[in-house]
Amino acid sequence: MQREEFLQQLWLDYIHHHPDVGMLRLWPTDAPVEYLTLLTLDQSPFAEQDLLPTLGHLGYRPVHRYAMADRGLLVSLLAPPDDGTWLVLAELQLSSLSREPRNMLTALVSHTHPQDTRGKNLLCRGRPWAMPSWELYSLLYEAHPLAGWIAVMGPSVHHAGFDCERLGHRFDKLDAALAAAGLAGSEDRHHGVFPVSPLLQYRFYPTCSQRLAFADGDEHRIGLGGLALMQKRLSSDHERAVELLLPHHTRCEIT
Numbered sequence: 001m002q003r004e005e006f007l008q009q010l011w012l013d014y015i016h017h018h019p020d021v022g023m024l025r026l027w028p029t030d031a032p033v034e035y036l037t038l039l040t041l042d043q044s045p046f047a048e049q050d051l052l053p054t055l056g057h058l059g060y061r062p063v064h065r066y067a068m069a070d071r072g073l074l075v076s077l078l079a080p081p082d083d084g085t086w087l088v089l090a091e092l093q094l095s096s097l098s099r100e101p102r103n104m105l106t107a108l109v110s111h112t113h114p115q116d117t118r119g120k121n122l123l124c125r126g127r128p129w130a131m132p133s134w135e136l137y138s139l140l141y142e143a144h145p146l147a148g149w150i151a152v153m154g155p156s157v158h159h160a161g162f163d164c165e166r167l168g169h170r171f172d173k174l175d176a177a178l179a180a181a182g183l184a185g186s187e188d189r190h191h192g193v194f195p196v197s198p199l200l201q202y203r204f205y206p207t208c209s210q211r212l213a214f215a216d217g218d219e220h221r222i223g224l225g226g227l228a229l230m231q232k233r234l235s236s237d238h239e240r241a242v243e244l245l246l247p248h249h250t251r252c253e254i255t
Contacts, residue, residue: 003058007085009124010036014157017126017224018207021160026177027167034163034230035086035242037193038123039146040155041094043109048076048091051123060087064243066250068194072096072144075194075246086242090158090193092146101143108132108151127154133215137222146193152212153224159192159204161228163241171201171231178205183227192228199244201231 014036015022040046052062060078067074072095078087094102111129132140132151141148149158164171175185185203186192192204205228209221230241 003060003080003084006058006124007036010038010157011160013124013126014160014225017153017210018226020181020183020207021227024178024181026174026181027162027169031162032166033085033160034166034240035088035161035245037088037090037158037161037228038156039090039092039150039153039158039193040123041092041105041109041147041150042074043094043106045112046109046155048074048089051089052076055087055089064246065252066194066246067252068250069096071194072146073194075250077242077246086240088161088194088242088245092144092150097143097147101140101147104136105140105147105151108136123156125154126156127152129154131213131215134218134220137214148222149224152222158225159228161230161242161245164201164229164231165235165241171229174229175203178227178229183207185229192226195247195250196230197244197247199233200241201233202228203230204228 011033040048040051042048044050055078059081062076063079064077065074066077072093074091074093076089078089080086094106097105108129113128137148137151140151164174167174178185183205185205196202204226206223206226209223211219211221213219230245232241232244
């Protein structure tokens with residue numbers, strides 16, 4: 001599978017779960033996506049160490065790694081070989097969960113079918129195990145919101161990030177346009193999975209909650225992620241906006 005095909009599959013899966021993003025017409029449908037945040041967990045076959053070789057074959061290379069102990073996350077920034085979309089691979093550390101929810105999530109993931117971890121199915125087909133019950137989801141969400149999210153979504157795209165500069169519009173203009181389209185930006189700079197560097201103007205827009213059918217047949221509406229908008233505060237910076245996304249103090253060495 002080629003990189004563009006992989007990105008297209010990720011994008012289609014993402015807008016399937018976020019139809020309000022798919023319906024946006026604030027910028028061209030082929031406008032560049034600055035980054036996609038892939039949320040996964042440190043359990044094979046979805047751990048970072050399992051995913052990096054496959055992503056490497058697609059041309060992605062890890063350039064920075066970040067540790068966020070307060071969130072139970074390790075985050076790797078993956079650069080493409082060209083000026084295309086970067087990947088932000090956020091790995092939930094199961095050790096950050098207490099024993100009962102950790103065992104629950106581990107058991108759920110252990111039922112993954114091998115076919116859902118290969119080729120173009122990797123991270124592109126949504127949840128690769130049976131839907132949990134509402135009770136199980138609630139217990140996991142209470143233990144860690146991202147554990148609940150992974151339980152119902154599987155390792156996949158949590159949100160897409162767009163750089164206003166590459167879209168050709170000012171941050172405040174697009175922020176107002178998104179609000180008019182029904183996407184209210186969150187002022188909480190931690191809302192979009194991880195903390196964000198003060199070097200960026202940044203806002204996260206939760207998409208409309210979706211009604212999902214859980215294992216026992218009951219339906220509930222839950223939030224599935226969103227959209228991020230950013231712009232560099234200093235236009236003289238030569239880095240891409242995504243390279244400034246995460247706080248410098250959380251960076252750790254890649255070994």
